[in-house]
Every structure is written in structure tokens, then in C-alpha cells.
Amino acid sequence: MIHTDENQHDQQPDLMIEAIGLGKFYGDFAAAQNISFAVPRGQVCAFLGPNGAGKSTTMKMLTGYLAPCEGEARIAGFDGDSDRLKAADRLGYLPENGPLYPEMTPLSFLSYVGETRCLGSAFLNERLDYVARMCSLKEVWHKPIGKLSRGFRQRIGMAQALLHDPDVLILDEPTSGLDPNQVRGVRELIEELAETKTILLSTHILREVHACCSRVLLINEGRLVFDGPTSELGDSDDVLEGKFHELTLVTA
Numbered sequence: 001m002i003h004t005d006e007n008q009h010d011q012q013p014d015l016m017i018e019a020i021g022l023g024k025f026y027g028d029f030a031a032a033q034n035i036s037f038a039v040p041r042g043q044v045c046a047f048l049g050p051n052g053a054g055k056s057t058t059m060k061m062l063t064g065y066l067a068p069c070e071g072e073a074r075i076a077g078f079d080g081d082s083d084r085l086k087a088a089d090r091l092g093y094l095p096e097n098g099p100l101y102p103e104m105t106p107l108s109f110l111s112y113v114g115e116t117r118c119l120g121s122a123f124l125n126e127r128l129d130y131v132a133r134m135c136s137l138k139e140v141w142h143k144p145i146g147k148l149s150r151g152f153r154q155r156i157g158m159a160q161a162l163l164h165d166p167d168v169l170i171l172d173e174p175t176s177g178l179d180p181n182q183v184r185g186v187r188e189l190i191e192e193l194a195e196t197k198t199i200l201l202s203t204h205i206l207r208e209v210h211a212c213c214s215r216v217l218l219i220n221e222g223r224l225v226f227d228g229p230t231s232e233l234g235d236s237d238d239v240l241e242g243k244f245h246e247l248t249l250v251t252a
């Protein structure tokens with residue numbers, strides 16, 4: 001796809017998340033290399049791989065939190081390096097262990113996030129109300145974050161990712177460490193968001209893949225080893241688990 005200033009501003013791009021030959025190296029070690037894929041508008045895509053495969057590294061490069069050693073990342077057609085602020089406006093990112101301020105309440109933290117994003121007060125109030133409802137935060141809205149369970153903290157992370165109403169969501173293990181009821185709640189939230197957003201979602205829970213994602217990207221030892229429709233990896237969690245195992249056997 002050719003991106004010009006004109007088509008970036010006059011029409012919505014078709015490709016909302018683009019990884020173009022992304023690579024990150026620590027000395028001789030490749031945490032991620034030659035990662036290329038493009039997620040079209042409206043698609044919900046699972047990003048799978050064993051521990052240490054390179055999922056978070058790739059997501060950090062896509063979101064502008066980590067500079068790639070090679071390649072480019074684009075969000076909604078905007079280059080993550082030269083057009084970083086425009087890309088950030090269109091993107092909501094839930095990092096694996098996002099920073100939260102324990103002495104703040106969800107309300108004060110999210111208001112602060114909204115101010116740093118320069119959201120106008122009427123829009124911010126509307127969005128605070130929306131995320132409090134969508135992320136089921138009302139009962140803890142005025143409690144210090146440091147006193148909240150992991151489940152609530154994870155939902156505050158989701159709320160900050162959704163606050164500015166971005167088109168694109170990059171969610172790094174949104175259900176990690178949650179109990180089964182909380183997992184279900186987050187899954188339902190993602191299903192609802194999937195109606196209007198483009199989503200890249202990393203997870204170790206294969207059930208989430210069948211529930212939410214039409215496409216799977218699978219990474220192993222820093223390289224993309226599968227990119228295709230979820231249906232190509234079987235129609236049950238057992239079959240998916242077998243394929244996952246097959247595709248991620250350690251090569252060393």
C-alpha cells in the first residue's frame with residue numbers, strides 16, 4: 001500500500017497495524033527478527049507463542065515503546081518513528097506490566113492519562129464514564145489502586161488503553177493472572193470492542209483465540225512461523241494446542 005499525506009488524511013487506511021521487517025537484537029541474540037504482517041481494519045488477530053518467543057518485544061516495537069533495530073512499524077498508516085504522535089493518537093496499548101500509580105484512584109489516574117493525551121474536558125468526562133462502565137470499575141472508582149486486586153488493576157490498564165477511543169488496540173496478555181470470572185469478563189469486553197476496533201491480542205489461553213480471533217500470528221524464537229485464519233489451526237482448542245506444539249518446537 002502506498003501511503004501519501006493525502007490518503008492518510010482524506011480517507012481511512014485499510015491496513016491499521018503494519019510490521020515491516022521488524023527486528024530487535026540484544027548483542028548476538030535476536031529477540032525478534034524479520035517480523036512482517038499487516039492487520040486490516042476491523043480484524044481481531046491473536047499473537048501467540050511460547051514464553052520468551054518475542055511477542056512483547058514485537059508489540060513494544062509496534063507501539064513505539066521500543067525502537068526497532070531494523071524495519072518499520074505503522075499504525076493507521078502513520079509511521080511509528082516519523083509520525084509517532086499521530087500513530088499514538090490512533091492506538092490504545094495495554095502493556096504486559098503497565099505502570100500504575102498505587103496512591104492514585106482509578107478516577108485520578110485515568111483523568112491524568114486523559115490530560116496527558118490533551119483530551120478536552122467534556123470528551124474526557126464522557127470517556128471516563130464509558131470506561132468505568134465498560135471495564136466494570138465503578139465500585140473501585142475512588143479507591144487507591146495499590147489496594148486493588150490484580151483483576152481490577154488489569155481492568156484499569158484496559159481503561160487507559162480505551163480512554164481516547166482509539167481505532168487500534170494492542171493488548172499484551174489482557175487476561176494474564178486473572179481468575180476464570182475475570183477472564184470471561186475481559187473476553188466479553190474484547191468481543192464487544194471487536195465490533196468497532198482493530199485488535200492485536202497476545203495470549204496463552206487458546207480458548208480466547210477461538211472465542212475472539214479470526215486470524216492467528218504465531219511466533220517462535222523471534223520468528224513468525226504461522227500467519228493464517230484461526231480455522232486453519234483446527235476447530236477445537238485441543239487441535240489448536242497440538243498445532244501450537246508442532247509449530248513451536250525448540251530448534252536449538
Ligand SMILES: Nc1ncnc2c1ncn2[C@@H]1O[C@H](COP(=O)(O)OP(=O)(O)OP(=O)(O)O)[C@@H](O)[C@H]1O
Pocket residue numbers: 026030031049050051052053054055056057058096
Ligand atoms: N532488554 C533485554 N535484554 C536482553 N534480552 C531481552 C530484553 N528484553 C527481552 N529480552 C529477551 O527477548 C526474548 C523475547 O522476550 P519477550 O518478552 O518479547 O517474549 P514474550 O514472547 O513476550 O514472552 P512471554 O510470553 O513470557 O511474555 C526473551 O528471551 C527475553 O529474555
